[in-house]
Amino acid sequence: MRAVILAAAAGVLAACAGSVTTAASAGPAPQEAQVATPATPVVDDARVVFPASVQQGALVIGKVPAASRVRHAGRDLRVTGYGSVAFGVARDQSGPVHVEVTSRDGRARTIEIEVTPRDWPIERVNGVPGKTVKPPPAIAARIAREQAAVSAARTRDDARTGFAQHFVRPVEGRISGRFGNQRIYNGTPGAAHSGMDIAAPNGTPVKAPASGVVTFADDLYLTGGTILLDHGHGVSSNFLHLSRMDVRVGDVVEQGQVIGAVGATGRATGPHLHWGMNWFDVRVDPLLVLERQ
Numbered sequence: 273m274r275a276v277i278l279a280a281a282a283g284v285l286a287a288c289a290g291s292v293t294t295a296a297s298a299g300p301a302p303q304e305a306q307v308a309t310p311a312t313p314v315v316d317d318a319r320v321v322f323p324a325s326v327q328q329g330a331l332v333i334g335k336v337p338a339a340s341r342v343r344h345a346g347r348d349l350r351v352t353g354y355g356s357v358a359f360g361v362a363r364d365q366s367g368p369v370h371v372e373v374t375s376r377d378g379r380a381r382t383i384e385i386e387v388t389p390r391d392w393p394i395e396r397v398n399g400v401p402g403k404t405v406k407p408p409p410a411i412a413a414r415i416a417r418e419q420a421a422v423s424a425a426r427t428r429d430d431a432r433t434g435f436a437q438h439f440v441r442p443v444e445g446r447i448s449g450r451f452g453n454q455r456i457y458n459g460t461p462g463a464a465h466s467g468m469d470i471a472a473p474n475g476t477p478v479k480a481p482a483s484g485v486v487t488f489a490d491d492l493y494l495t496g497g498t499i500l501l502d503h504g505h506g507v508s509s510n511f512l513h514l515s516r517m518d519v520r521v522g523d524v525v526e527q528g529q530v531i532g533a534v535g536a537t538g539r540a541t542g543p544h545l546h547w548g549m550n551w552f553d554v555r556v557d558p559l560l561v562l563e564r565q
């Protein structure tokens with residue numbers, strides 16, 4: 273896959289741990305709720321609908337007859353009363369993915385979905401505090417504990433259906449960092465960027481992009497003020513570097529409700545919102561979720 277080298281312009285854009293030159297801003301998304309209307313549907317029968325192809329990092333929403341059994345990646349997918357299901361396609365997924373649908377009458381079929389590869393630019397991020405790039409052992413242990421707690425919150429398979437809403441941006445602003453880009457912090461290769469960064473002033477209210485329940489809210493070493501929101505069916509959002517958290521674990525929030533405020537806490541060089549999304553432990557691209565029609 274072709275790699276694009278981008279020079280980070282320090283101090284121009286606030287990103288996670290630095291500044292990034294990829295920037296493009298889409299307009300606000302329409303707000304009507306929708307369930308499953310993929311652009312190029314495969315209609316296996318009138319009531320089984322999945323997209324024919326998706327991009328790496330996509331959150332896939334499909335439709336099956338209610339009360340079907342649906343399996344993907346070794347899991348039984350929870351099915352809503354309207355027959356909606358969701359699963360994520362990993363950033364590095366190559367080749368097609370499969371979904372097995374068994375309807376109530378016992379008829380089984382396998383849906384194949386092509387996965388379109390993407391280019392992942394390399395971002396060189398400089399000016400990050402050294403202790404956050406190569407933490408000392410005591411701090412590394414703390415980071416591991418905190419990451420385990422966040423991972424545990426992502427194992428829930430909740431029946432709520434916020435995942436099927438049309439997601440809205442949690443904050444308006446320029447996109448200062450994109451999902452999946454390979455990051456090099458102060459010259460040291462780090463993990464791919466796990467979400468999207470939106471540049472916004474410190475204190476800007478952060479709104480829930482879809483309804484959900486708060487499953488984590490704490491101040492962490494790397495990610496600062498951190499909130500996880502479970503949208504149901506394994507789909508969750510995380511909001512990082514917050515200067516303020518207005519919700520607690522167990523709070524149920526509606527789409528558009530303010531949950532906290534933009535900050536620069538944790539490994540960040542300037543105020544911005546990092547918004548990540550997961551299907552269980554599979555990270556997906558929030559921008560693709562916003563653009564889903």
Ligand SMILES: [Zn+2]
Pocket residue numbers: 287288449465466467468469545546547
């Ligand atoms: Zn980020």
